[in-house]
Amino acid sequence: MSAIYVHLPFCPYICPYCDFAKWPHRGSLAHDYFAALVDEIRREPAFAARTLYLGGGTPNTYGCARIADLKALLDAHFGPFSESSIELNPELVAAGDMDAYARAGFDRVSIGVQSFEPREIGTLGRRHTQSEVTRAVSAARQAGVRSVSIDLMFGVPGQTVQSWGRTLKSAVTLAPDHISAYGLTVEEGTPFWQWREKEPGVFPGDGLEADLYELAIDELGAAGYEHYEISNFARPGHRCAHNENYWANGEYRGFGVGAASYRNGVRWVQSRELGSYLQALRDGVQVPAQCEHLQSAAAAGEAVMLALRTADGVAFEAFAQRYGIDFLEFYRPVIRDMQRDGLLAVDGERARLTQRGRLLANDVCGAFVTFA
Numbered sequence: 001m002s003a004i005y006v007h008l009p010f011c012p013y014i015c016p017y018c019d020f021a022k023w024p025h026r027g028s029l030a031h032d033y034f035a036a037l038v039d040e041i042r043r044e045p046a047f048a049a050r051t052l053y054l055g056g057g058t059p060n061t062y063g064c065a066r067i068a069d070l071k072a073l074l075d076a077h078f079g080p081f082s083e084s085s086i087e088l089n090p091e092l093v094a095a096g097d098m099d100a101y102a103r104a105g106f107d108r109v110s111i112g113v114q115s116f117e118p119r120e121i122g123t124l125g126r127r128h129t130q131s132e133v134t135r136a137v138s139a140a141r142q143a144g145v146r147s148v149s150i151d152l153m154f155g156v157p158g159q160t161v162q163s164w165g166r167t168l169k170s171a172v173t174l175a176p177d178h179i180s181a182y183g184l185t186v187e188e189g190t191p192f193w194q195w196r197e198k199e200p201g202v203f204p205g206d207g208l209e210a211d212l213y214e215l216a217i218d219e220l221g222a223a224g225y226e227h228y229e230i231s232n233f234a235r236p237g238h239r240c241a242h243n244e245n246y247w248a249n250g251e252y253r254g255f256g257v258g259a260a261s262y263r264n265g266v267r268w269v270q271s272r273e274l275g276s277y278l279q280a281l282r283d284g285v286q287v288p289a290q291c292e293h294l295q296s297a298a299a300a301g302e303a304v305m306l307a308l309r310t311a312d313g314v315a316f317e318a319f320a321q322r323y324g325i326d327f328l329e330f331y332r333p334v335i336r337d338m339q340r341d342g343l344l345a346v347d348g349e350r351a352r353l354t355q356r357g358r359l360l361a362n363d364v365c366g367a368f369v370t371f372a
């Protein structure tokens, strides 16, 4: 098992586009959840993992003292980790917090920024200011955190090529080690979904989204960031090892409500119902989960989908060794179509998405997953 994920689902406010398992932070509920989570972790037989990721939600709604306790428990159970990340909302980072996270052993922080444009920040329902982001990044630097990452978002209603360009420039000026740039996905059941039903014209269409994505690739590439995964850019030596494990179809164990795990060809996703999660831990029974046994062809299809997201692509030899499948032979018809459409580049060792393929990555990856 290579990676541990821990889900801390409480947030100071709820963003109208968010589809994660999350709830507004309320003291007693957050307290009960923390106790249940600790219980779930303690019940798992100890093993050595390489990376740790605390995500959410907003992990730093708990404050650094409780996070440090949790980290100590995880270290004792699954450490030492070669990379330990925590997601942070910048407006909740108080003086001294970054030092406390660094002392607790977090060597990587991922700061949720999304945009530097006040209007877009408001549209997304976020509450930070540019100076809070700047303060959080410099506090992380001063605390000696090895890798500082920021998350950005394009495809925001009302966003233009100019406003996205300004956000990218502000991000580059802060010189983080890593930048994630995600396209906004409008998920059913969110307030954004209802908004788009009523006013579809407010949301950027496919053409503008492609322009925004290409601008990110150009600007971040020019600033020295390697585009190592569809949505991720890193300075040399700063790729996120935890996520690289996902994309390599490696095993992982997720703790907490809605967390996913993958082990021995079985993937399971724990209940997203907070009540049933807490009840299961109170009753001392397994957290209800949806399980999926991935048969070899399905597992190989998933592996292709994940690998194609990365700049390294699918390595034929390693793929054959792990899945017993000759990639070029098995997927010949799909590869032919993708090459014809300029979406896939194939050399003697690897297959990778072209720049055009990255723009249409979901379609390309979907074709490999459904082919069997």
Ligand code: SF4
Binding pocket: 010, 011, 013, 014, 015, 018, 019, 020, 022, 056, 057, 058, 089, 112
């Ligand atoms: S802070 Fe993050 S997890 Fe919480 S509601 Fe907003 S997007 Fe979702």
